Amino acid sequence: MESISVLMTCPPVHPYLVEALEKRFTLHKLDSVPDKPQFLSSHRDSIRAVVGNAAAGADAELIDQLPKLEIVSSYSVGLDKIDLAKCKEKGIRVTNTPDVLTDDVADLALGLMLAVLRRLCESDRYVRSGLWKKGDYKLTTKFSGKTVGIIGLGRIGMAIAQRAEAFSCPISYFSRSQKPGINYKYHPSVVDLAANCDILVVACALTPETRHIINREVIDALGPKGVLINIGRGPHVDEAELVSALVEGRLGGAGLDVFQDEPNVPEELFKLENVVLLPHVGSGTVETRQAMADLVVGNLEAHFLNKPLLTPVV
Amino acid sequence: MASPAAAAAAEENLPQVLILLNPPAFTIFGEEYFTSSKFRFLKSYESSLPLDEFLSANGRPMRALLATAATIVGAGVLELLPDLRLIVTTSAGLDQLDLAECRRRGIRIASAGDIYSADVADCAVGLLIDVLRKISASNRYVKNGFWASKGDYPLGSKLRGKRIGIVGLGRIGLQVAKRLQQGFGCTVSYNSRKKKNPDQVPYPFYQDVQELAANSDALILCCGLTEQTRHVVDKEVLAALGKAGVIVNVARGAVVDEKEMVRCLVEGEIAGAGLDVFEDEPVVPKELLELDNVVLSPHSAVLTRESMMELARLVVGNLEAFFSNEPLLSEYEDD
Numbered sequence: 114m115e116s117i118s119v120l121m122t123c124p125p126v127h128p129y130l131v132e133a134l135e136k137r138f139t140l141h142k143l144d145s146v147p148d149k150p151q152f153l154s155s156h157r158d159s160i161r162a163v164v165g166n167a168a169a170g171a172d173a174e175l176i177d178q179l180p181k182l183e184i185v186s187s188y189s190v191g192l193d194k195i196d197l198a199k200c201k202e203k204g205i206r207v208t209n210t211p212d213v214l215t216d217d218v219a220d221l222a223l224g225l226m227l228a229v230l231r232r233l234c235e236s237d238r239y240v241r242s243g244l245w246k247k248g249d250y251k252l253t254t255k256f257s258g259k260t261v262g263i264i265g266l267g268r269i270g271m272a273i274a275q276r277a278e279a280f281s282c283p284i285s286y287f288s289r290s291q292k293p294g295i296n297y298k299y300h301p302s303v304v305d306l307a308a309n310c311d312i313l314v315v316a317c318a319l320t321p322e323t324r325h326i327i328n329r330e331v332i333d334a335l336g337p338k339g340v341l342i343n344i345g346r347g348p349h350v351d352e353a354e355l356v357s358a359l360v361e362g363r364l365g366g367a368g369l370d371v372f373q374d375e376p377n378v379p380e381e382l383f384k385l386e387n388v389v390l391l392p393h394v395g396s397g398t399v400e401t402r403q404a405m406a407d408l409v410v411g412n413l414e415a416h417f418l419n420k421p422l423l424t425p426v427v
Numbered sequence: 428m429a430s431p432a433a434a435a436a437a438e439e440n441l442p443q444v445l446i447l448l449n450p451p452a453f454t455i456f457g458e459e460y461f462t463s464s465k466f467r468f469l470k471s472y473e474s475s476l477p478l479d480e481f482l483s484a485n486g487r488p489m490r491a492l493l494a495t496a497a498t499i500v501g502a503g504v505l506e507l508l509p510d511l512r513l514i515v516t517t518s519a520g521l522d523q524l525d526l527a528e529c530r531r532r533g534i535r536i537a538s539a540g541d542i543y544s545a546d547v548a549d550c551a552v553g554l555l556i557d558v559l560r561k562i563s564a565s566n567r568y569v570k571n572g573f574w575a576s577k578g579d580y581p582l583g584s585k586l587r588g589k590r591i592g593i594v595g596l597g598r599i600g601l602q603v604a605k606r607l608q609q610g611f612g613c614t615v616s617y618n619s620r621k622k623k624n625p626d627q628v629p630y631p632f633y634q635d636v637q638e639l640a641a642n643s644d645a646l647i648l649c650c651g652l653t654e655q656t657r658h659v660v661d662k663e664v665l666a667a668l669g670k671a672g673v674i675v676n677v678a679r680g681a682v683v684d685e686k687e688m689v690r691c692l693v694e695g696e697i698a699g700a701g702l703d704v705f706e707d708e709p710v711v712p713k714e715l716l717e718l719d720n721v722v723l724s725p726h727s728a729v730l731t732r733e734s735m736m737e738l739a740r741l742v743v744g745n746l747e748a749f750f751s752n753e754p755l756l757s758e759y760e761d762d
Contacts, residue, residue, distance in 0.1 A: 126579050216587040217560075220611060224562050227553030231731070233722065234563040240723040241716050245709040249455055250725045255733035256553075257545040279610025280549065376574040383570040390569040391562065392580045398560070400585040 114138055114417055118159040122175065123166040123188065130188060130406035134164065137410065143169075153178045162186065162413055167346070167393065168375065170194030176203065184416045186409045189396075190214055190269075192426060193319035193346055200427050207427040208412040211268060213404040214396035219272035221395050222344045225368030226261075226277075226312055228389045229340050230254040235386045257281050262310030264303060264326060265317025266292055269344070273314055285310055288317075303327075307334035312342060319346035329354045332364055340366040344395050347373040356381050359388055370395050442750050443469045444491045445508070447478065448498045450517050452735055460739035465747045468493070482507035491515065491749060493742065494523065501525045505532060513749045515742055519543050519598070520651055521759065536759040537745040541598050542737045543729040548602035550728035551647050551677045554701025555607075557722045558673050559584045559645075564719040584671075584698075587612040592643030594618050594636055594659070595650025595678060596628065603647055604630060616642060620655070636660065640667040645675065652679035660684065665691045673699045677728045680706040689714050692721060703728045 119138040125131045125145075134140045141160070146152040153175075160179050163171045166188040173196045176182060184206040185195055192209055200207050228234055232253045239250045261277040263270045263286040274284045274297060285298035287306040292299075300306035303326055307313050313335050317323050327341065327350040335341060341364065343350055352373040358364040359382060366387035372378050375393055382388050396405060411423050444466050453461065461468075469489070471481045486507040494500055496518035505511065505528055514524060515537045529536060557563050560583040568580050591607050593600045596617040607613040608630070616631040618639045623632070633639035636659050640646055646668055650656050660674070660683040668674065674697060676683055685706045691697045692715065699720035705711055708726055715721050744756045 216612065217585055220556060220586045221560055221562075223610075224553070224556035224560055227549060228557065228562050228566070231550060231553055233550075233553050233557055233724065234566045236724045236727060237563045237722050238567075240711055240725050245711070245725040249451070249730070250727050252455060252730050252732045252735060253727070255546055255731040256549045276610040279606045281545070376578075378569055378574065380572075383572075389562065389566050391565050392569050392574040394560065394565060394580060394583065397580070397582050398585040399582045402582060 114414070117161055117417060118156065119162040119164060119413065120156070120160045120179070121164045122171065123164070123169040127188070127402055127406060129403055130164075130409060133406055133410045134413075137414065138162070157181070162416070164188060164409055164413075165194055167191055167194065171200070172196050173199050176200065176205065184208070184413065186412045188405055188409050191319060191346060193348075197427055205427070206416060206422060206425060208408070208422055208424050209426055210396075210405040210408045211424055213408060214401050215268045215272050217398050217401045218269050218344055218395040219276055221370060221391070222269075222273045222314055222316070222342055222368075223276045225342050225344070225370065225389055225391070226314075226340070227256055229342075229366045229368045229387065230256045230259070230312075232386065234389050258283075259311040260285060260309070262286065262300070262306045262313045263297075264288075264306070264313070264315050265345070266295065266297070267316065267318070270314075270316040273316055282312075303331050304334045307331045307339065308336075310335075311338070312340045314342040315345040315349045317345060317349070319348055324348050325351045327351065327355065329358075332358045335364060337363055338365045340364075340368070342368045344370045347371045347375065352379065359385055438467060441465065441467045442491070443467055443489060444493050444515075444746055445486075445489045446470045446472070446493045447500075447504075448472060448495050450493065450495045452517055452738055455730060456732075456735035456739070460736070461742055463743050463747055465750050466491070478504075479507065491746060493517070493746075496520065496523060499523050500529075502528045505529070505534070513537065513745075513755075515745045515749075517738060517742065522651060522653070526761070530761065535749075535755065537741075537749075537755045537757050538759050539738055539741060540757040542741065543734055544598040544602050546731050546734050547599045547649075547677050547728040548606060550703060550724065551599075551603050551649065551675050551701075552606050552611075554675050554677070554703065554722050554724065555645060555647065555673065556586060558675070558699040558701045558720065559586055559589075561719070563722050589613050589644040590642060591615045592617065592633070592639040592646045593630075594639070594646060594648045594682070595656070596623060596630070597649065597651070599677070600647075600649035601628075603649055619650075637664050637667045640664045640672070641669075643668065644671065645673040648674070648676045648678040648682050650678050650682060652681055656682050658682070658684045660688070662687045665697055668697055670696060670698060672697045673701070675701040677703045680704040680708065685712065692718060 117138045120141045122143050125142045161183045163185045171185045187209045190209050190211045257280045261282045266286045266288045287300050287303050356379045368389045370391040474481050491513040494516045513535050519539045565580040591613045596619040604615045608615045618633045618636050689712045701722045703724040
């Protein structure tokens with residue numbers, strides 16, 4: 114298989130994944146290519162697979178430039194950077210990394226809730242700056258028992274619910290349709306959910322329908338005591354509206370792992386003590402990134418050996 | 428509307444509640460939440476008299492005392508309060524009181540009971556996730572503008588499946604256990620003064636803290652500070668916990684040999700720590716201030732608005748009940 118050309122369209126940040134791919138295939142890293150159009154045209158007949166992630170995948174333009182493309186294997190569970198319709202149309206297989214990262218992403222969502230409500234990051238800063246010698250840090254907000262509203266009750270949404278339940282948090286949710294056999298309270302609209310919860314978590318996939326699902330109206334409904342947690346995708350949120358709501362105190366707080374234009378984060382948020390900002394680390398543990406990499410490589414191997422794919426989407 | 432003189436006279440007739448040390452809750456939350464039309468406070472610390480003189484002059488009619496965690500009430504103090512029949516504490520623990528002497532004198536006790544347990548458990552879990560997933564450290568990284576300039580932050584460690592060793596499975600320890608095992612899929616074991624009834628407590632018991640540490644990925648300290656638990660987390664326990672091990676302390680600073688723990692953290696003998704308490708608060712060893720694998724908290728595990736409101740309700744409720752000869756809200760029963 115060493116002669117099979119695989120194009121990595123995302124930055125090659127995971128050495129384990131890069132090594133595993135280089136061992137088995139001829140790996141090209143688009144990130145390090147100085148003249149991308151030139152590269153694509155000179156390699157158009159050899160590239161048979163693309164490896165992408167949350168930052169970059171395979172859009173229509175790229176797919177058109179790679180007529181020999183057979184499979185897109187994403188190092189993520191999100192598929193928003195892949196033109197799925199085009200892949201389907203051209204018979205290109207698509208795989209992602211579901212399940213292996215569910216726990217880590219859900220853990221991070223809870224970690225963000227606790228960090229924001231209990232001001233863990235700010236308290237740490239308070240101690241490091243020597244201010245504790247002058248007096249106690251102020252009172253924070255109890256987490257246990259707060260109502261958690263989840264947008265999207267898929268694998269990650271359910272995992273978040275299970276964790277929050279252990280803190281005696283009532284759970285409510287919004288989904289495209291009400292789920293049968295679920296004891297959590299369903300709300301028919303995101304605004305309704307936001308108006309009736311203390312902490313609102315975005316846990317759905319990013320699609321054209323869910324872009325800016327968190328807009329001004331939802332933020333207003335969530336209100337000056339409400340907290341937004343985003344472990345989905347940056348474009349789920351109207352970021353400009355979110356920033357002004359936080360700066361003006363119209364929203365109680367936010368824990369954000371994803372942003373509109375990573376790695377750029379609105380600097381107005383840097384000084385806010387009710388905001389925790391993370392550099393897209395939802396699946397960022399050694400254990401999970403390795404499991405994700407194994408799935409990417411495993412799917413590619415299966416495809417080129419004509420075996421069933423491990424985690425196919427298309 | 429009563430005249431000022433009449434109002435003052437009415438106040439004069441209210442039973443008094445003695446306070447020996449200013450309650451932190453008065454400062455951080457507000458004394459106004461603890462006032463009542465049924466009693467008034469007499470604060471010994473507002474007098475210039477030394478305590479024994481103050482009590483000799485004022486102790487006789489005192490029937491109720493509001494004690495804090497730091498208010499040590501022994502036989503000497505009780506001797507000067509012959510009519511004392513109730514001690515209400517703002518603390519959950521009662522180690523500061525001479526319980527045997529109180530019992531002997533027929534003094535009833537009302538504590539803060541279980542009101543803080545959820546908040547302390549939440550803090551412990553929050554600190555653990557923060558250490559494993561580097562939340563405070565990477566929040567700092569982003570807010571310093573480094574994500575754009577320096578690239579991705581180093582990977583953390585997965586929580587699910589981690590073996591958690593809880594030292595002290597009381598009210599707080601049990602809540603920590605529930606969150607981590609039922610919520611996050613960790614495997615909980617514990618050490619406590621006595622093994623609990625396995626029908627009620629399903630977690631494996633370790634008689635010895637060092638053995639617990641050897642079988643844990645993270646140790647969470649939830650015990651009270653006693654003769655037996657002082658420095659129970661010592662050099663041997665830390666070595667048993669090991670290079671990948673994490674320690675979370677929401678108990679008391681002195682449960683850990685702090686100097687040894689700091690050395691282990693600096694030299695990479697353990698992987699990280701989440702600490703709400705220290706041996707000499709508010710002093711924090713300066714080596715810790717430089718470490719990214721440590722999360723520091725200013726002894727604030729109980730300090731939420733909700734806990735304070737609940738405390739005020741309990742304190743006022745217990746005192747009002749006492750003075751109306753009604754059942755106390757949170758009477759401590761010896762078992």
